[in-house]
Every structure is written in structure tokens, then in C-alpha cells.
Amino acid sequence: MLLVAPYRGGVVFFLQSILYFLPGKFLFKKTDIKSSLKSLLGVCYCVTGLVFLVSSIVCFGFPGYALSQDSAVLFGIIPGVSFCLFLVSGFILLMLAKERIDMQVLEIQKTLEKSEVRFQQIVETSIEGILIFDEHYQITFANKNMASILGYTIDKMLGKSYISFFPENQLDIYYHQESLRKEGKDSVYECCLLRKDGLIHWFLISAKAILDDFGRFEGSFAMLTDINERKEMELLLEETNRQLTELSNRDSLTGIANRRCFDATLEREYSRLIRTKSKLSIILLDIDHFKEYNDYYGHVAGDDCLRQIGRVLANYISRSVDLAARYGGEEFACILPDIDIHSAVEVDEKIRQGIQDLKIEHKKSPASEFVTASFGVTTVQYSPKVSMEDIIATADKLLYKAKISGRNKIEFAKLN
Incomplete structure (x- = not known):
């Protein structure tokens, strides 16, 4: 009997109403006050489910009316209403998706800001000197410890050429290391740099090339360990040994x-x-x-x-x-x-x-x-x-x- 019109249509409308009521109920249950778009979407689902439920009741409760010519107006309105509610629901879903993406981007930005703050704290409190150079070997970043060792402020170091810190007898080291970085090669080397007062200071430098996505050189990163005391002792020992050899x-x-x-x-x-x-x-x-x-x-x-x-x-x-x-x-x-x-x-x-x-x-x-x-x-x-x-x-x-x-x-x- 249920497969005979209009009962067959009533079953279809009833099932459709359930399919809309269930997500609407879920949205109302999981929605807080701040999520107005979810509430609006739940209302749309419930209204659509109500339209299909009323249609199902008409088919089951008033089969004569459902088969009459007067019901054509009611059943003609149902697709239009459903389509309008479908468009509204689709727009709300898009807005929810955008809201979710915006929230994810905001969370990523907050995470990056926290990471940047942590990185800045690590760099500033590091006992090592840190320098970052652009592709022309101009200093784009220097931490406080590096600037302090060389007798500068950070602002005074930014924009200075790396070669300006090299004594003349160390320029061959600079040119060799520059060529290695531009080939994308990393290295660890010892050299002395000129302080602001003209004195030299020895460092153990661990340098790494910075390459873009296409493998082109766009700068380098260097971590400088202060070995001045050790190097002075080594040089003093070498000179003492030389003098002893000469005396012998x-x-x-x-x-x-x-x-x-x-x-x-x-x-x-x-x-x-x-x-x-x-x-x-x-x-x-x-x-x-x-x-x-x-x-x-x-x-x-x-x-x-x-x-x-x-x-x-x-x-x-x-x-x-x-x-x-x-x-x-x-x-x-x-x-x-x-x-x-x-x-x-x-x-x-x-x-x-x-x-x-x-x-x-x-x-x-x-x-x-x-x-x-x-x-x-x-x-x-x-x-x-x-x-x-x-x-x-x-x-x-x-x-x-x-x-x-x-x-x-x-x-x-x-x-x-």
C-alpha cells in the first residue's frame, strides 16, 4: 500500500525530512553562542526538513487532497523553497569554510610569531655570534653578542660589508670562503676579524649557504665562536717554540x-x-x-x-x-x-x-x-x-x- 501514490511520495518526503533534521540537530547541539553561521545553517536544515515533513504528513494524512488538483500548488512550492534553502545553505557552508581557513591562518600566524619570539630569544641570549648576509655579503642580521665582541651596536653593523672586517693578510680566506658559499658549499674555518678599535679578534666560523628554491645563492648564515683567548695562547706557544728552536x-x-x-x-x-x-x-x-x-x-x-x-x-x-x-x-x-x-x-x-x-x-x-x-x-x-x-x-x-x-x-x- 505504501508503494501506491500518494503514499510513495510521502515516504520520500519523510526520508528527506530526516536527512535534513539530523544535521540540523547536530549543528544545534555542537554550536556555541559565538558560532552564528552554524546556528543559521542549522535553522536552514530544520526549515527544509519541516517543509518535507509537512509534505509527508499531507501525503499520509490527506491522500485525497494529495491526489487532487489543489495539491499541485503546495507540491509546486516545495522544490522552489528547497532550492532557495539549498542555495542559502551552500553560501553558509562557504562562509563556514572561509571562517575555518581564517582561523587556521590566524593560528599559524600566532604559532609563527611565537616561534619567531623564541628564535629571537635564543639568538639574543646565545653566547655565539650570529651573522646573516645577503647575496652581496652585506650584513642583514647580527645578534647582540656579535656586535658587542666587535665593539659595534647592532644598527651600526647592519649594511656593512663582510670584507671590511678582514685584515689584509686574511683576504685570501675571505675570497675562498665567498667562492665556496656561492657554489652552495658549507664550511668551518678559523680567521680573525677587525674590531672597531682596530684590534683583531679570532673566531671559529661555521658558515652555511642560503639558496632559493631553484638552488641560486641568495645569502649565507654564519655562527661565530669566540676563540680569541685560545688562539692567542696557540700563537704565543708557537712563538715560544720558534724561539726555543732558534735558541737550540x-x-x-x-x-x-x-x-x-x-x-x-x-x-x-x-x-x-x-x-x-x-x-x-x-x-x-x-x-x-x-x-x-x-x-x-x-x-x-x-x-x-x-x-x-x-x-x-x-x-x-x-x-x-x-x-x-x-x-x-x-x-x-x-x-x-x-x-x-x-x-x-x-x-x-x-x-x-x-x-x-x-x-x-x-x-x-x-x-x-x-x-x-x-x-x-x-x-x-x-x-x-x-x-x-x-x-x-x-x-x-x-x-x-x-x-x-x-x-x-x-x-x-x-x-x-
Whole structure:
């Protein structure tokens, strides 16, 4: 019977009314005072459900009227009313969707603002210095600690070029790091930056390139750790070690190199001689009758005599590659790389004449009334048959020959 008109239409209208009443009831139940759009949408759903319910009651309660011509007006109004309410409901749904999106955007903005505040607090309270640069390496951000270390305010640092903080001897580091950032590469490096007062300050810098969505360079971020105290200690230690090394290679009496330095230099030059197949000249000299000088004038005068002769050697052995050394006692030695025998003898003669020109009195010398020296000079061209010991032995034999032939002389020979 229910499938016969108008009951069939009544069933359809009744089901439609339920489909509108249920969401309307849900909206009223979940709606608070502030959500006026949800309330309005609930009213629309309930009104639409009421229209369909009235139509269903007419079909079930007044079947004769529902089949009559008079009902055509009522049932004709229902689609129009339903359509209007559907449009209103659709507009309200759009407004609700927009309201929800606006609320989500507002929540995101609040979250970003909170994150920005937290980030700002972290940056400002960080013990590290932080710098951000644009694509031209102009500073766009500096935290308070970074500005304070360099002696600036934050406002004064903004817009300054990063290169302006680099001393001239550190510019190669700047250009290298700039090229790395522009290639999109990160790095950690040490360098010193100029403070406002002109002093340098050392930092360990961790730098990261900032790239856009297409991989193009648009700036960089740097975190700078203050290592100034540590670096100053390292530099002081290096300088102390250098001084200790220098002292360990220097004769304390004459101020020129000692035997240890001479041996190390000779070994190095001999190795170079093997590689380059060049020449190497060696001079050995001995102060004539120095024992008698010491016995007669005393050790204080003897020490002063050695110092003066050391200064003569330092004056004439002046090339950076040459070396003058105190070989032991009153004996001295010189290393002259890339010098032939004739040039070595010329240098030797200048030294001999320089010692004589000191005119240090020596009443106990049979060779002269002043302090003199005897010399042995040899030049070696590389040969696998010649060792370092052979070079020194040859120079020593020539020195002995100069002594037995009257002293205050130079004896020289090539070593083949």
C-alpha cells in the first residue's frame, strides 16, 4: 500500500525530512553562542526538513487532497523553497569554510610569531655570534653578542660589508670562503676579524649557504665562536717554540748558528744537491794560536774575540740560503749552496781580511801581531761516490794544510 501514490511520495518526503533534521540537530547541539553561521545553517536544515515533513504528513494524512488538483500548488512550492534553502545553505557552508581557513591562518600566524619570539630569544641570549648576509655579503642580521665582541651596536653593523672586517693578510680566506658559499658549499674555518678599535679578534666560523628554491645563492648564515683567548695562547706557544728552536740552533756566545744547526743544514743541502745536481761549497776556518791567546789574555778576552769573529762571519755570509756557524771551540764553518770554488774563495778572502781588520792584539802569535785565521775551502759537484763526511773531511784537510804552511792562509780545492 505504501508503494501506491500518494503514499510513495510521502515516504520520500519523510526520508528527506530526516536527512535534513539530523544535521540540523547536530549543528544545534555542537554550536556555541559565538558560532552564528552554524546556528543559521542549522535553522536552514530544520526549515527544509519541516517543509518535507509537512509534505509527508499531507501525503499520509490527506491522500485525497494529495491526489487532487489543489495539491499541485503546495507540491509546486516545495522544490522552489528547497532550492532557495539549498542555495542559502551552500553560501553558509562557504562562509563556514572561509571562517575555518581564517582561523587556521590566524593560528599559524600566532604559532609563527611565537616561534619567531623564541628564535629571537635564543639568538639574543646565545653566547655565539650570529651573522646573516645577503647575496652581496652585506650584513642583514647580527645578534647582540656579535656586535658587542666587535665593539659595534647592532644598527651600526647592519649594511656593512663582510670584507671590511678582514685584515689584509686574511683576504685570501675571505675570497675562498665567498667562492665556496656561492657554489652552495658549507664550511668551518678559523680567521680573525677587525674590531672597531682596530684590534683583531679570532673566531671559529661555521658558515652555511642560503639558496632559493631553484638552488641560486641568495645569502649565507654564519655562527661565530669566540676563540680569541685560545688562539692567542696557540700563537704565543708557537712563538715560544720558534724561539726555543732558534735558541737550540744558535751558539750562545757568538750569536751565529751552532754545530747542531750546521749538521742539520748540511744534511738538508746535501739532499738538495742530490736532487738538483748543483754545487755546494764548504768553508772551515780556525783561529790561529787561539790557545795561546786564551792563556795570555784570559778567557774573558778570548770570548770577546770569538764574538767579534762571529760578527765578521755574519756580515759576509749574508745570503738567506747561506749559513755561518761555530763548529766547535775556536773553529767556525760556512755553508754556501750553489757557489763555485772561485766565488767561495772570494767570500773566504773577505772573511780573512775582515778578521785581520779587527786588529785584535795577539802578542803570542808567530803568524801576526793580530788575531788571524786559517781556511780550508772545498766545492763539490754531486757525485754518488761523495758523501757528507767526505766533504767535511776534504775541507778539514785543506784547513790543516793552511795551518802547516804558515797560517793566515786559504787553501782550496774541488772535490770530484
